[in-house]
């Protein structure tokens with residue numbers, strides 16, 4: 065999909081608010097929004113931030129086409145022609161900061177910060193959340209799978225089960241960021257340069273008179289990359305013996321068969337038996353691939369059972385993040401222009417978790433210089449000097465003040481980097497390979513207790529005393545107003 069056609073990829077209420085602001089004359093007022101999520105997905109200890117490349121493409125191409133304008137005019141008679149004329153001229157002129165893709169990220173810290181007129185900042189909310197929430201979710205799921213698969217080969221096979229084409233393609237990219245090695249989706253391969261891999265389907269075997277013939281024909285056509293699916297009839301009695309025969313024929317031509325794929329039955333038992341048969345035939349180099357509704361739990365269990373599987377094809381469970389199919393990232397107003405001056409703003413809620421943290425904030429990752437490990441993420445206002453100077457920092461939990469800790473001798477790594485400044489893109493999009501590399505480095509900066517899949521330790525995300533006090537003050541002001 066062309067990014068320039070995405071201007072209407074927004075909720076109607078955004079356009080209505082833009083219109084009402086325009087009618088009211090308030091559309092040029094400045095605003096600052098921050099995106100964050102409140103709860104980590106899958107009970108994981110971290111999330112893997114993804115979606116920025118798509119966001120950059122979207123913002124760069126954000127224009128209303130003639131067709132968009134005509135559609136809006138037809139949709140709402142209320143929209144005045146002069147408003148539609150303004151939309152025709154629309155270009156995003158704001159400033160965006162975001163975490164780099166592949167960053168490990170945590171609840172309640174800004175991942176993207178958008179500054180600009182209320183007109184433009186309101187418009188982009190829906191699409192930004194759509195891209196960030198999906199891609200971050202899939203990258204996080206993929207990261208959990210990578211954790212259990214270690215150095216085995218991981219192939220993303222999800223396209224047929226993905227929630228439509230964009231999800232398949234951007235999901236394949238998110239999985240690759242988090243450590244998958246390849247995708248079966250050729251368009252994702254072409255678009256992003258992700259390595260592609262594939263075996264063959266049951267239909268390949270079924271269309272021939274025999275499994276043996278099917279294997280031979282396939283190996284003849286693709287002698288340098290053949291992985292044969294051995295479970296169409298009977299894995300151990302027919303599939304593996306036929307695959308061994310084909311491998312021997314290839315050997316006679318000086319070629320090596322790549323592997324076999326198991327796609328049903330007890331994958332632990334079958335892989336152990338198949339490995340024995342292959343080894344006995346001297347085919348130590350032939351790899352075993354497994355697929356069939358795999359996820360991090362089945363892979364972990366199969367490994368615990370001693371399965372002899374070298375490579376995993378993972379589809380449905382990954383691409384649909386089936387155990388938690390959405391990430392609840394939100395986009396909240398934290399500062400507004402009032403009488404020509406910027407001031408913090410808060411949203412109060414009956415649910416304490418939903419009370420926002422006012423003011424435009426920076427996020428620093430506090431990294432202990434001695435160990436090189438991350439200690440906490442620290443949110444403070446742009447004018448707060450402490451972390452920038454490397455001064456002694458107090459990390460405290462406002463709800464449990466005795467849980468405090470002082471840190472010094474640290475590096476404060478700014479996590480929100482400038483992407484657009486006054487509408488100009490200032491961020492050079494990294495290559496996918498360097499994003500993967502950066503993600504690996506990120507993982508190495510965390511102690512294992514934050515990374516483990518089951519019951520991970522909670523990593524600290526702290527706010528400065530000043531941020532906390534402002535939040536309390538705005539809550540108190542609000543209560544006074546209510547009296």
Ligand SMILES: Nc1ncnc2c1ncn2[C@@H]1O[C@H](COP(=O)(O)OP(=O)(O)OP(=O)(O)O)[C@@H](O)[C@H]1O
Pocket residue numbers: 327328329330331332333355356357358362365366369
């Ligand atoms: N040894 C094992 N331990 C735990 N889970 C396994 C083991 N072997 C296979 N599985 C998983 O169990 C599930 C089996 O699903 P299912 O019963 O649908 O497969 P099947 O009947 O073998 O094959 P088919 O897909 O042809 O129906 C899959 O998710 C598979 O990955």
Ligand SMILES: O=P(O)(O)OC[C@H]1O[C@H](OP(=O)(O)OP(=O)(O)O)[C@H](O)[C@@H]1O
Pocket residue numbers: 221222224225327355356357358377378379380381
């Ligand atoms: O199981 P997933 O993790 O989604 O991996 C992709 C699956 O897609 C293919 O089968 P297909 O879906 O065509 O049929 P099947 O599942 O009935 O074998 C393949 O054989 C895998 O089993």
Ligand SMILES: O=C(O)c1cccnc1
Pocket residue numbers: 221222248261262263264265325355377379
């Ligand atoms: O290449 C494969 O084996 C493959 C690709 C997509 C889905 N299932 C299997």
